[in-house]
Amino acid sequence: MFVVPFLICFPFVVSVLMFCIRVNKIRNAIAYVSAVIIMVAVGVLAVQWGLGGGKTILLYKQTEEADIVISVAELALMCAVTFLCFKYKRYWISLLMIIPTLLLEWLEFFGPELAPVNHVRVDHLAVLMCIIIGLIGGLIIVYAVGYMHGYHHHHLEFQDRRYYFFMLLFAFLGAMFGFVLSASLLWIDLFWEITSICSFLLIGYTKTDEAIENSFRALWMNLLGGTALAGGILYFALTQKDVSLINLVEKGVMGNAATVIPIALIAFAALTKSAQLPFSKWLMGAMVAPTPSSALLHSATMVKAGIYILFRLSPAMxxxxxxxxxxxxxxxxxxxxxxxxxxxxxxxxxxxxxxxxxxxxxxxxxxxxxxxxxxxxxxxxxxxxxxxxxxxxxxxxxxxxxxxxxxxxxxxxxxxxxxxxxxxxxxxxxxxxxxxxxxxxxxxxxxxxxxxxxxxxxxxxxxxxxxxxxxxxxxxxxxxxxxxxxxxxxxxxxxxxxxxxxxxxxxxxxxxxxxxxxxxxxxxxxxxxxxxxxxxxxxxxxxxxxxxxxxxxxxxxxxxxTTKNIPANQKISYMSGANRGNNRDFTDSLGEPKExxxxxxxxxxxxxxxxxxxxxxxxxxxxxxxxxxxxxxxxxx
Amino acid sequence: MSSVIAIVCFLVLAPFLGGFLDGLDRKISARMQGRIGPPVLQPFYDVHKLIHKQTIVVNKAQTFLMLTYMAVQLFVGVLFFAGSDILMCFFLLSTGATFLVFAGSVTHSPLSTLGTNRELLQMMAYEPAVLLACLGFYLAPPDHTFVVSELIQTPVSAILYLPGFFVAFVFILTIKMRKSPFDLATAHHAHQEVVKGITTELGAKNFAIYTITEWYEKVFLLAVVALFVVNANPLSYIAAVVVALAVWFLEILIDNTCARVKWDVLLKVTWVVTLLAAGVNMLILMLVF
Incomplete structure (x- = not known):
């Protein structure tokens, strides 16, 4: 299925394009076209998969090259986050990024030999998530093009960085597609971290003090979840020599004791991502960002990632x-x-x-x-x-x-x-x-x-x-x-x-x-x-x-x-006898009109x-x- | 076939029964207060007069909202007497009640809006007890079902398993029937009896719609009370009617002996009673059965 890698990679390609093109008209046009292409691609995926009988499809057992790309991406993300944490003097938050990343890199390159897994799984839940992400996400991008134009028209105090904004929106969609289509926990972890970081950058878009404060709150809460996720993956990989999400759930359902800790940790990670108490504050703070990013975080992407992973784990819970x-x-x-x-x-x-x-x-x-x-x-x-x-x-x-x-x-x-x-x-x-x-x-x-x-x-x-x-x-x-x-x-x-x-x-x-x-x-x-x-x-x-x-x-x-054309005797409303005739003002006890x-x-x-x-x-x-x-x-x- | 008869009976007889109960209510209340009171048929005279007046509104949308309110509440009653799912009935009932709230707020009139806010608060107060009562019916042995037509076929009355749910339901019935101490939304204005909270701006025909809907709703609610008692034995229907009437009389008694409370007391007391009576009952049911 060519459409699967296309769905994951295409938004990232567009994302880079968005960053490079600084002419608003051209960029907007490309954003429209890309949003439509994403929706069409999701449709193709759903139809192709549905015509195949709607069976679970497992893909990509051998992925050495992709694994290297993923490792490099994780390291690059780690460096970027660490840089930002130091730039804004939130040093300790960088630890939440550095530790899990290094642990998983160690697992990949120096850890025990892991059983080969299928990296991609297309099934009912994954396709459903893709439809939600593609359709709602695509519509939000269409909306965002118009909205951001007006936004920067009204808010001259903020620097116009729409190229950056759209870059993040598309990267977000790509990460979400990757997240829901991955079956390997190592891949899931990467996409998980990308969504955390994209939301962090989106929240901080306006660079006001409040935005920066809230964005770092979102960052540490989500990275804490990411750390728990990495811990769960590591434990599962070391004890079972396996990094497949499906195997984790299957073993969990059978009552394998080694799955208890990973499932608990991943569920905890999902709670942070879905902004459950006590982690609700980050989602509340996310509103400082322009509306399209709130719409994206609240509806189709970020928070639904946590829900998605919980649905996956659900039988084992x-x-x-x-x-x-x-x-x-x-x-x-x-x-x-x-x-x-x-x-x-x-x-x-x-x-x-x-x-x-x-x-x-x-x-x-x-x-x-x-x-x-x-x-x-x-x-x-x-x-x-x-x-x-x-x-x-x-x-x-x-x-x-x-x-x-x-x-x-x-x-x-x-x-x-x-x-x-x-x-x-x-x-x-x-x-x-x-x-x-x-x-x-x-x-x-x-x-x-x-x-x-x-x-x-x-x-x-x-x-x-x-x-x-x-x-x-x-x-x-x-x-x-x-x-x-x-x-x-x-x-x-x-x-x-x-x-x-x-x-x-x-x-x-x-x-x-x-x-x-x-x-x-x-x-x-x-x-x-x-x-x-x-x-x-x-x-x-x-x-x-x-x-x-x-x-x-x-x-x-x-x-x-039926009642539209019934004659009705319209009266003014009752205000203890002092309505001034427009239902809005009344005469107070001193004879003065009051609203x-x-x-x-x-x-x-x-x-x-x-x-x-x-x-x-x-x-x-x-x-x-x-x-x-x-x-x-x-x-x- | 029997469900068709039940539906027709409900649609035709409920307003007469509701209006008659209303008249008796006023008579009994008057006697409790040492007055003679209006004739028992007074509510019918009132509605008859209201219906034949012209439509008076503050905002034209009121009429359509009130009609929707009435239609949905009637529909809920029909579903109930057709033996449908009781939880669905109550979820729809709150949607219907929302239209009354809209009709109250659409006027932007101060007294009506105040009544609307209070009505909303009351809805929030009684909703948990209502939903829990449905869950209670489901949990009561022997068979787990929400379907009314199956609930009336149980070998023993549900109330034996659901005393706590029953207490909570009767408690919130005081709110639903608009009885003091919990009649905040239609509380009388300090000096004028005609000004009654959410109904302030409901004039003439619309007020008739409101009154008739209240009658239907009263019959529906008493039917739910009866459902606690009804079982497969035909004689239980007589017991059910007796219990429903006893509850109705109790509400009148409460109405005449209690002073109206403030909104926060209403909310707290109702929720605490719901939690203690229905919640504990549910816990026991879940642990035992």
Whole structure:
């Protein structure tokens, strides 16, 4: 399959091109064409693989040349990171890069003879990830071309380094393709480190103090995960003379004691990457970067890498201490992050916390390690990728038009900026309302958790759904609230609009195709991973669900079209008798006109980040340390 | 066939039953307070009058949002009486309730918006108990199922296994039925009874829609209470009706004996009761069965 190396290498080639071409028009054109080529290539991969019967394909057993390239790349990355750490005087962080890299280089060149492995594996999960990365990532690049143009138009204080920005975006996509297609842990480690470093550089793009601070936080947290990953690989390689991810999972399922430590360490690494507590802060800090990079980090790439590896490990985590640790941290993060999101009025921060929260649910689903929960987790991942990418892009466009991202300032946006407001409505509704996929997946996760008798997860999902509903609904309230403020000029570029509309269509389409997707794709995927497949929602229910979906879509439309022309007597709103006639001003007790300000509830003193972040991080850290000690100590005894 | 009858009965009879209960509620409350109270059929007179008035709105979207609210809540009831999945019913119920919230906030009116915020808070408070009750039904032996038509065929009543879930559900029913101490969202304005939180800007026809939907919802909720008692034995249906009416009377009693609480007390108390009653019950069920 030529398309596999093409998918991995092509983005890197484009990435170099992006860096070299300094003429904006030419570079933009190449970025468009490349994004389309990547999407087409993903399509070719999916079709070619699907026509081959959708079987697992293993490739590249002999890869001496590629291994040397990879070693050189790792060393080069190490040097670059060390240089930056010294330049910004964060000396100790470089150790987190140097130690694992040198250990793995040692393993490669001086370590024991390792059993030959297939380096690339194309299967259901890998193809699904490629589709998400290629499609959403490609759309984000299309969006980014327009957005970055406007961004540098408005932010003259930042140096225009778009060549660098696009270089990173493409390198990121290449690394993600490499990551999900690799079957060798050594390759996975390289791509893992590349994504960590790309996100670090993206976050630091504006070079403000805050950006640098946040980027180094992201760097050390992710490199800590990378170190754990390298440790796990090293342990597995030294004890089993093997570096194949599939063998690791298979041996883990059979109960091989030597796999306990590597699985625990890799799962820990995945927790850092997916920004679970206590590592959530790096993803929150990532918002200082321009919007396309947030969209990319939050939806299609970075954080999904952690989820992907957990799905891979999932069968081996069933009924183990590692599984309990992952499930608890995931469920706990789901609940705490949704609480903290209630206290936020900054739109982007709400989005970021909701990402952390939803990732928690996916992580928990993977940790339980049963086909049912992973079924729910995979759907959560698909729907989340689309809606979050859409919401971030939309938020960015709104910010460009209104110069604010405070939800309270965006009162009545659906009337003032109709197109962006509507997209936002669809995006938010997609995050938590029936009949959209997220709700159905959450429902499935709840069923699966109670089926597996996981009481903590079931409780956390029940309470977490309640808080999730609260913060999204109050946002929608602001969006819909009627207003007399004037319309805002929509300065969203064509390409941004195209990307947004494709997202919206995808989301609605997926909602209807959901049951089909389950039977034709996700169940075979589970069969491949677990050897058995149980959908969390039985197929009879899925058909009821199609009816429900139709009804819930149809009802508002019918209600709208029938009531549109009914004559209604419009009155001014009740303000204790002092409305000045425009629903916005009232006469106060001194006879003066006053403007009425309405706002949502935020409970900052109860559930604010300042209040909850530290204690919950400490608790999560304590749980991780204690459980990892128990796991490792128990395995070594 | 029996499910078709159940659906038709629900659609046709529920508003009459709900309205009648509402009338009795007002009568009993009045007697508790030493008044004579309105006639039992007063709610029907009210709705009849409201329906025949013109549509009065602050924002035109209100009408369509209220209609959607009603349609979705009716649909949930239909799914329930058709014997469908109970967890799905409750997930849809919150989506329906969201439309009421939208109808309240779309006006940008201060009292209505205040009621909307409170309504949202109430939803957050009762949602865990509702979802947990569904999980309870699933966990109750003998067979693990969320399907209502199978749940009513169990050999023994679910309440024997689910006392904690039942307590939590009855507790949040106070919120759902808009009874003091938890009736924040429709709390009466200090000096005017017509101003009732989220419903402030619902005029005439829309208010009729709201009232009828509340009746349907009341019947649906009491049916869920009955589901705790119903089993394969036909006689259990009588017991179920008795229990549902007893719960309904209890709510009236609570309404007339408790002062309204603040929002933070509402949230804390509800969550603690949910966690202690339903959570502990669930733990025991999971450990034993």
């Amino acid at each position: 069933a009924d183990t201490l590692t599984g309990s640790m992952v499930t608890f941290i995931g469920g706990f993060t789901f609940f705490m992050a949704s609480l903290m999101a209630m206290a936020q009025s900054d739109g982007k921060k709400v989005l970021a916390l909701s990402t952390v929260s939803n990732l928690g649910l996916m992580v928990a689903c993977a940790g339980v390690g049963q086909a049912e929960t992973v079924w729910a987790g995979i759907f959560l991942m698909i729907f989340h990728a689309i809606s979050k990418s859409m919401l971030f892009q939309d938020m960015g466009a709104i910010e460009n038009s209104t110069h604010t991202r405070d939800i309270e300032d965006l009162n009545g946006l659906i009337y003032r900026l109709p197109m962006l407001g509507r997209i936002m409505f669809i995006g938010i509704a997609g995050m938590y309302l029936a009949p959209f996929g997220m709700l159905v997946s959450k429902w499935a996760a709840l069923r699966a958790s109670v089926n597996e008798h996981n009481i903590i997860l079931a409780l956390l999902i029940c309470f977490g759904s309640a808080t999730t509903m609260f913060y999204w609904t109050k946002w929608l309230n602001r969006l819909l609230s009627s207003t007399t403020e004037p319309k805002i000029r929509d300065i969203t570029k064509k390409n941004e609009q195209i990307s947004l509309i494709i997202h919206a269509i995808l989301m609605i389409a997926l909602c209807v195709l959901f049951p089909v997707l389950s039977t034709t794709y996700v169940e075979p995927l589970l069969l491949e991973t677990f050897g058995y497949a149980t959908a969390a929602l039985p197929s009879t229910l899925l058909y009821v669900l199609i009816v429900v979906i139709m009804v819930i879509f149809a009802v508002p439309l019918i209600a709208y079209s 009425l300000q309405l706002s949502n509830w935020y409970f900052k003193n109860y559930v604010g980040q300042r209040k909850l972040m530290e204690p919950s991080s400490l608790l999560a850290a304590a749980v991780i340390i204690v459980m990892l000690s128990m796991i490792i100590g128990g395995a070594l005894r």
